[in-house]
Amino acid sequence: MSLSSLQPIPQRQGLPPWLIAVVVVVAAAILLWPTLQGRELRRIAAQHRVDTGWRPDYRLLPRLGLAHQKSVAQGGELSRKERDGLWSELEAYQGSYPVFFWLELAWLEARAGDDGRARRALERAKADNLRLYNDMTRTRLWDPWRERYGLPPR
Amino acid sequence: MSAAIIKSGGLSHPVVWAAGLAWGLLAATRWAVVMAAQEGGQSAVIWQLPPWWIPVAVGSAVLLLQLWAASWQHRWLARQGLEAPRARRMAGLAWLPSLALFLVPLAEFLPPLYGGSLAPLALSREAWPFAVLAVAGAIFIQTRLAAPELIRKHEEPHRRWLAPVVFLLALVLFAGVGARLTQVSNQVGKFMGGDEPQYLFNAHSLAVDHDLDLAEEIFLRENSYYLNPAKVIGGHGGWTHDGKWISKHRPGLPALMAPFYAWGLYLGQGPRKTATVCLWLLAAWMVTEVFWLGRLFTGREGPALLGAAGAALALPGLIYSNLAFPEIAAAAFSVSAFRLLRSASRGQWGLVFLAGLFTAYLPWFHERFAVLALILGAYFLARWHWRSIKGLAAFALPCLVSAGLLATYFMWLYGHPYPGQEIHAQGAYLNPRGFWEGLSGIWVDAGEGMLTYGAIWLAAMAGLVWLLRRRVADGFWCLAMAGAMYVVAGLFADWFGGINPPSRYMVAVVPFLAVGLAAGAHWGPPRYMLFVVVLGALSLAASFWVMHYPSAVYGHKVVLGSGLQFPLIDNLLPAFIFNYKVPEVNADLARIWMFLALVAMVAMNLGNQRFGPGRSLVGLLLTMLLVAGAGVAADHIGAGVLNYTNPAQRVVLWNRLSDLPPGGVVWRMGDDAVEPKALMKLPLPPARYQHGASKTAPDDPQALDIPAGNKPDLFVWGQYLALPPGRYRATASLSSPYAGPEQVAWLDLSENKGQSTLLGRKLSGEQLNQPVSLEFGLHRWATNLEFRIGSTGLAPLRVLSMSITRLEP
Incomplete structure (x- = not known):
């Protein structure tokens, strides 16, 4: 019994290879365009939400997204006014699990070089949910400040 | 009735009149509503009948219709060149399978009358349309066989435009499913659950951060782009030694979805919707590959189209074309690699290289698909592509590179080059409750079984046996691909998947089973197509029902029982996921239906192309008796048809009661004191x-x-x-x-x-x-x-x- 019987295959005919290659390259470029925006895509998506007044009860989310992207793009720089705005948004936040957003705010403050406010935001995160605080500060994102802020070891 | 019809020779055959009586009696007895009830050890069957003139009128109308059909059939056979007496005899005898229809009212009346099991009654009341379909199909086939020169199969020229049409039709179908799911999820809340949001979370990270670390996505709660923002997910992840939060779900599918997902973010639209376009494309590609492979094996387009239709229209493929699980992608990649290896001739190393790339990518969807990759590797060897160094390099190089990268990835994640047992939901891969549960439940479980929701796959299995009989190599390798995934899934502790519609782990098996449909249609006897029609109708009904009520297939429910009200589904089949307390009962129920499936597979592999209405009648009678017998056995072993577990059944019954024209009598069999209380009360x-x-x-x-x-x-x-x-x-x-x-x-x-x-x-x-x-x-x-x-x-x-x-x- 042979398990490999080859059947005669009719000769394949199709479009010229160069045409296929051109179509594939153009299609791939179009398809990949938004992905190639990288972290700028985070700003674009968050800005869409801000522009359309998405979910007033969770409007903090796109604002944090915009601030995150700005901080990354500007090497940590984020104006005091913008950070103040985030603080007041987060103070007013009534939704679920604020611990993550306090940690994000603390990270933005630390990157902006404001140790005092970063520590205060970390305290708020710790007070909100100690378990998640201990777990989520293990991220590499906190490595530059781990010792300085006395964060749990990785 | 016109004089021309009365004078028609076809109507003078006694079988035609006996058949007319069977059809008329069946039609006349369909209008009653039947309620079976039990109190203590007593039971009763209560028939709510319509006014007498309705059954008489309906029965007579169907009898006349049957006589008209018989007359037309006789004239058609006479036009095929059959001599008049022979045409009359053949036309009359072709109606012989109709006599099986007498069994339906008999099964409804006799068992309650003699205190027997109510399963035949329940099955007859609920499944009679399929008996009608089978008998009608048998008459059609016998009529065709009376003029055998009409059904010669021949090689057809391949139409190049057909494959793109198949692809586009499948794409439109899956987009329609997507539109329906979107419509329903807007109505009743997002029903996405389980692993789906986690795969999308990874796609988000790849699209935005170009990495797999989900920490930023968690802090910014970016799952809110497709889930309720109050919900926090973590991608089912854990910390690596270098402080990254990495999902235990592999990046293969997210990497494919990421560009589509990114378009959703870019345009400010729901990124899940745009990511789903990727899934539609993968599913349509899989369907097209089934068409190509079916045509390659059979040399014909009709059977190949049947296979493609099965892959597209039957569950689970239909709904998984829109779900962010890696199954549909693995199905597309594996069947494409298989088809490329099968069709590549010596020197076509580009095709072999493409097959190598698809094979190499499979374990990146999930490590269990490495099994498919290994079988594809063996198939590559069996096809002798390795005899040339170019062929060997074309296939092996991508596979080796991929294997090396995957081992490195696992080393980084787990400290060893393979994932451990701890990644599974129950902390172990093998089912601690025994293997029969998954190996049988994956087919016949009431809530999760592949045959329960897509009975057509039974015909597909029988078709694979035909492929094995007529093309040993092709049949062997298709069975190997399908069987490997079945065993891998069936042995798993969570063989039903997680929070997902039924038969998730069998999606990757779909293309290889669907090829069996093409093979069966090409090589199988007429009886095979009869099974395809009946099982296909059952599958389409299930597909339509799930599309009507898709959120119900989440959360491990028996949804078909509430829609079609098949007692078969609700109480006679095993329901392993509901009832771990009595695993023995479920195992026995599974044995009954698996045995019946085996008998059906054997039946589909027997038979010939000759006119034989007597054989057809015997086959139909045996089938109905076997199904009824299985129902009786299951009724005896399990909770039984009188155990009304599904509240939705009551609403279906109430609907029938409200549709029943008033003025008929109530006919009761059994104890006078027993009332159908449970059926009238909806808790x-x-x-x-x-x-x-x-x-x-x-x-x-x-x-x-x-x-x-x-x-x-x-x-x-x-x-x-x-x-x-x-x-x-x-x-x-x-x-x-x-x-x-x-x-x-x-x-x-x-x-x-x-x-x-x-x-x-x-x-x-x-x-x-x-x-x-x-x-x-x-x-x-x-x-x-x-x-x-x-x-x-x-x-x-x-x-x-x-x-x-x-x-x-």
Whole structure:
């Protein structure tokens, strides 16, 4: 019994290879365009939400997204006014699990070089949910400040 | 009836008249509504009959229709060149399979009359359309076989435009499924669950951060782009030694979805919708590959189209074309690699290289697909592509590079080059409850079985045997691909998947089974196509029903029982996922139906192309007796058809009662004292519909506690019932420590999601010492009806039970 019987295959005919290659390259470029925006895509998506007044009860989310992207793009720089705005948004936040957003705010403050406010935001995160605080500060994102802020070891 | 028809020679054959009697009797007995009930050891069957003239008129009409069809059939055969006496005889005998229809009313009346099992009654009442379909198909086939020169199969020239058309049709179909799912998820909330959001989370990270570390996505709660923002997910991840939060789900599917997902973010649209376009493309590609492979094996386009249609229209492929699980991608990649290896001839190294790339990518969807990659590797060897160094390099190089990268990835994640047992939901891969559960349940479980939702796959399995018989190599390798995934899934502790529609792990098997449909249609006897028609109709009915009510296939439910009201589905099949307490019963039920499936597979592999209406009749009778026998055995072993577990069954029955024309008599078999109480009462456990500050009672999982001190508000609502016209009583049992005259609660009945209130009642403390009721009548269908309870906040309340009882049609 042979398990490999080859059947005669009719000769394949199709479009010229160069045409296929051109179509594939153009299609791939179009398809990949938004992905190639990288972290700028985070700003674009968050800005869409801000522009359309998405979910007033969770409007903090796109604002944090915009601030995150700005901080990354500007090497940590984020104006005091913008950070103040985030603080007041987060103070007013009534939704679920604020611990993550306090940690994000603390990270933005630390990157902006404001140790005092970063520590205060970390305290708020710790007070909100100690378990998640201990777990989520293990991220590499906190490595530059781990010792300085006395964060749990990785 | 015209004189021309009466004079027609075809009608003078006695079988035609006997067949007419069978069709007429069947039609006349379909209008009754049957209720079976049990109290203690006594049981009764109550028939609600329509006025006598309706069955007589319907039966006579069907008889006339049958005579007209017989006359037309006789003339058609005469036109094929058959001599007149022969045409008359053949045309008459072709109706012989109709006599099997006598078995349907017999199965309904005899067992209750003689105190036998009610399973044949239940099966006949619910599944008679499939008996009709089978008999009609048998008559059609026998008529065709009477003129055999009409059914010669021949090689057809391949039309190059057909494959793109198949792809586009499949794409449109899957887009339609997507539109339906979007419509439903907007209506009843997002029903996406389990691993789906985690795969999308990874796609988000790849699209935005170009990495797999989900920490930033978690801090910014970017799952809110496709889930409720209140919900936090972590991608089912864990920390690596270098401080990255990495999902245990592999990046293969997210990497494919990421560019599509990114378009959603870029345009400010739902990125899940755009990511789903990727899934549509993968699913349509899989269907096209099935078409190509079917055509390659059979040399014909018709059978290949049947295979493609099965892959596209039957579950699970239909719904998984829109779900962000890696299964549909693995199905597409594996069948494409297989087809490329099969069709590549010597020197076509580009095709082999492409097959190598697809094979190499498979384990990146999930490590279990490495099994498929290994079999594809063996197939590559068996096809002798390795005899040239170019061929060897074309296939092996991508596979080796991929294997090296995957081992490195696992080393980084787990410290060893393979994933450990701890990544599985139950902490182990092999099923601790025994292997039969998964190996049989994956086919015949009431809630999760592939055959339960897609009976057509039984014909596909039989077709694979035909492929094995006629093309040993092709059949062997297709069976190897399908069998490997089946065994890998069947042995797994969570063989049913997680929170997902049924047969998730069998999606990767779909293309290889679907090729079996093409093979069976090409090489199988006419009987095979009869099975395809009946099983296909059953599968299409299930597909339509799931598309009508898609959210119900989430959360491990037996959805078909509530739609088609098949007792077969609800009580006669095993339901492993509901009932771990009696695994032996489920295992025995599975044995019954697996045996029946085996017999059906054997039947589909026997038979010939000769005219034989007697054989056809015997086959149909045997099939019906076997199904009824299996039903009786399952009824005896399991909970039984009288155990009405599914509340939705009652609504279906009430609908039938309201559709029944009034004026008929009630005919009862069994004990006079037994009433169908369970069928008339629809329990609405309060705890299931609790809202606000109410909590499930600590000592009663069905009851509900509403604390005092809240603002007056509704605390129980949301049943959203569709009730047919009729008279009803809504009853609630409440208790409270306060027994004074002040109002403490109220009941009401509302329609259209609370937009209109039918009636209501205020309740004081002193009225709570006994059940309180609201009687109401519906003159038309009520949609989104709710039985609601509100509290004034004056005193704590306990809602013990709630129900709606149908009083009369």
